[in-house]
Amino acid sequence: MTDHFELKLVSSRMLAPGVRHYRFARADGQPQVFIPGQFVQVHFERDGVQLKRSYSIATVSEGDDAGLVEMAVSFVPGGAATNLFEGLAEGDCIDASGPYGRFVLHDADANGRYLLIATGTGVTPYRAMFPQIRQRIAERGQRFVLVFGARSPTELLYGEEFEAFAQANPGFDFHPCFSRSPRDEPRPNDRRGYVQDMLAELAPDAATDIAYLCGNPNMVDTAFNALKAFGLPIPAIRREKYISPPAPRAAIAPIPT
Ligand SMILES: Cc1cc2nc3c(=O)[nH]c(=O)nc-3n(C[C@H](O)[C@H](O)[C@H](O)COP(=O)(O)OP(=O)(O)OC[C@H]3O[C@@H](n4cnc5c(N)ncnc54)[C@H](O)[C@@H]3O)c2cc1C
Numbered sequence: 001m002t003d004h005f006e007l008k009l010v011s012s013r014m015l016a017p018g019v020r021h022y023r024f025a026r027a028d029g030q031p032q033v034f035i036p037g038q039f040v041q042v043h044f045e046r047d048g049v050q051l052k053r054s055y056s057i058a059t060v061s062e063g064d065d066a067g068l069v070e071m072a073v074s075f076v077p078g079g080a081a082t083n084l085f086e087g088l089a090e091g092d093c094i095d096a097s098g099p100y101g102r103f104v105l106h107d108a109d110a111n112g113r114y115l116l117i118a119t120g121t122g123v124t125p126y127r128a129m130f131p132q133i134r135q136r137i138a139e140r141g142q143r144f145v146l147v148f149g150a151r152s153p154t155e156l157l158y159g160e161e162f163e164a165f166a167q168a169n170p171g172f173d174f175h176p177c178f179s180r181s182p183r184d185e186p187r188p189n190d191r192r193g194y195v196q197d198m199l200a201e202l203a204p205d206a207a208t209d210i211a212y213l214c215g216n217p218n219m220v221d222t223a224f225n226a227l228k229a230f231g232l233p234i235p236a237i238r239r240e241k242y243i244s245p246p247a248p249r250a251a252i253a254p255i256p257t
Contacts, residue, residue, distance in 0.1 A: 004097040005030070007040075007069055009088050015072055016155045019121060020085065021058070024069045027093050031067025032057075036128035037105065037212075037240075040069060040098035046080045053081040053244065056214070057099065058124035062131055069096070072121040072157055079244075103214065103240040105132055111236075112142060112208035117195050117223055119149040120157070122215020122242060127158055130165060137171035145173045145202060149195040149219065151180040163187075196223045204230040210238070217241040 007024035015021045026032055034040075039056045055071040075082045084094065103125055105114075116126045126133075126146055136142045146166075150156045156176050166174040166189075177191045177198055191198050196219070204211065204227055211227050213220045220241050227237050 001033075002098060002100065004095075005032075006093045007042075007096045008093050009090050010068065011090060012088070015157050018075045019072055019155075019157060020075070021072050022070065022085070022088070023065070024071075024094075024096075025067070026069070032059075032069045032099070034059075034099035034128075035104045036061070036130075036132055037103040037125040038099035038101040039103075039125075039240075040071070040096045041100065042081060042084070043095040043097065044081070044084050046083070051080050054100070054242075056103075056121070056124045056128070056240070058127050060127060060130045072124050074121045101240070103212065103238060105129060105136070109210055111210045113205075113210075114142065114144045115199075115202060115204060115209055115211040115227075116144060116146045117149075117211060117213050117219075118146070119195060119215040119219045120155075120242075122219075122240070123148050123157055123162075125214055125240065126212075127161065133165075133172060134169055137169055141171075143171050143173075145175065147175045147177060147191075147195045147198050147202070149177045149179060149215075152178060153181070153183045194222075195219060196226050199223065199226050199230065204232055206231045206233060206236065210236045212238050212240075214240040215242055217243055 006027035008027045010023045010025050012020055012022045034057050039054045041052045041054050043052045057069055058072055059065055059068050059070040073085045133144050162174045166172050175189050175191055177193060177195050179194050182192060213223050220239050224237055
């Protein structure tokens with residue numbers, strides 16, 4: 001159920017240059033309930049205008065982190081929400097609502113394989129899906145391939161977590177795709193180029209595959225068209241584009257007369 005609540009910052013850490021991981025607890029003490037893949041909206045005021053921005057929930061709902069709202073925020077120079085997040089100290093509260101969204105695994109899916117594709121902070125929904133992915137591999141025999149695009153190894157958010165998850169869960173393959181610089185010592189599953197360059201190697205197949213695309217809107221559009229060309233039907237390609245809403249009219253400076 002969608003709710004409005006305050007989130008209190010418990011801790012935060014840099015994940016990569018310009019990307020910070022935040023751990024929030026609800027200020028009312030309630031555990032946050034969500035389906036992995038959903039997002040929250042953060043509400044704030046800037047220059048007298050009410051704004052909101054969306055952030056995927058990154059929380060792996062197991063152990064101490066269950067009930068928290070974790071998110072990875074990519075800082076955009078001059079960004080309104082960026083300014084809010086950069087100024088947050090532990091114990092500070094922000095106004096939020098949620099959970100929202102249908103970028104989730106569907107119970108009724110009977111496919112053999114999921115292709116999970118992301119760039120940047122778009123990988124966070126898949127982190128939140130860890131418990132579900134583990135369960136589906138064990139109980140349904142489904143397989144997962146995560147293709148994660150980053151410019152360089154320092155930008156591979158949660159890279160070691162995904163590597164460890166892949167090691168522990170045969171049935172989950174992890175392919176980092178480096179578009180600018182590879183690792184000094186490349187690993188067997190590393191690839192060079194953009195995520196869409198790797199699709200041919202995966203041989204997408206309408207008979208077995210459902211794809212999820214999350215992150216940069218250009219990547220989502222490009223990969224969507226590529227997957228369609230491989231024959232995947234549109235309902236089997238689920239998308240979440242990370243875009244900012246257009247500025248509200250009141251925030252647009254009047255044209256001088
Ligand atoms: C469903 C959904 C989930 C999202 N989840 C996340 C998430 O988990 N993590 C996350 O970091 N973001 C996420 N986003 C994007 C997020 O909501 C904001 O758009 C982003 O944080 C920028 O907000 P801002 O207020 O700081 O910048 P704005 O004030 O909105 O933008 C400032 C300027 O930067 C440009 N800009 C905006 N975003 C980018 C960008 N990514 N790269 C380059 N230029 C940009 C704008 O066009 C504008 O010119 C999500 C968006 C959606 C719709």
